Amino acid sequence: MSLNGQATQPxxxxxxxxxxxxxxxxxxxxxTSSYLVSHRDLYPPFLAVFVPHLLFWIILLSIGEIKLQL
Incomplete structure (x- = not known):
C-alpha cells in the first residue's frame, strides 16, 4: 500500500x-415522523430541528469526499 493509501485510510x-x-x-x-404525523402540531418543530442537522452532516461528508479526491 502506498503512503497516500495509508493516509486516506483513516x-x-x-x-x-x-x-x-x-x-x-x-x-x-x-x-418519530410516523408518530408525529398523527400529532400534526408537533411535526413542523421536529422538522425544523432535524433538517439542519441532516444538512450539516451531508455538507461535512461532501467536504470529506472532496478532500479524498484531492
Missing part, C-alpha cells in the same frame, strides 16, 4: 462511521 473509516450515524438518524426520523 478518512475512509471516519466517512463510513458518519454514514452509519446518518443512517441511524434517518431510522429514528422515520419512526
Amino acid at each position: 478518512l475512509r473509516f471516519i466517512r463510513i462511521r458518519s454514514v452509519l450515524i446518518i443512517s441511524r438518524m434517518i431510522r429514528i426520523f422515520r419512526r
Whole structure:
C-alpha cells in the first residue's frame, strides 16, 4: 500500500462511521415522523430541528469526499 493509501485510510473509516450515524438518524426520523404525523402540531418543530442537522452532516461528508479526491 502506498503512503497516500495509508493516509486516506483513516478518512475512509471516519466517512463510513458518519454514514452509519446518518443512517441511524434517518431510522429514528422515520419512526418519530410516523408518530408525529398523527400529532400534526408537533411535526413542523421536529422538522425544523432535524433538517439542519441532516444538512450539516451531508455538507461535512461532501467536504470529506472532496478532500479524498484531492
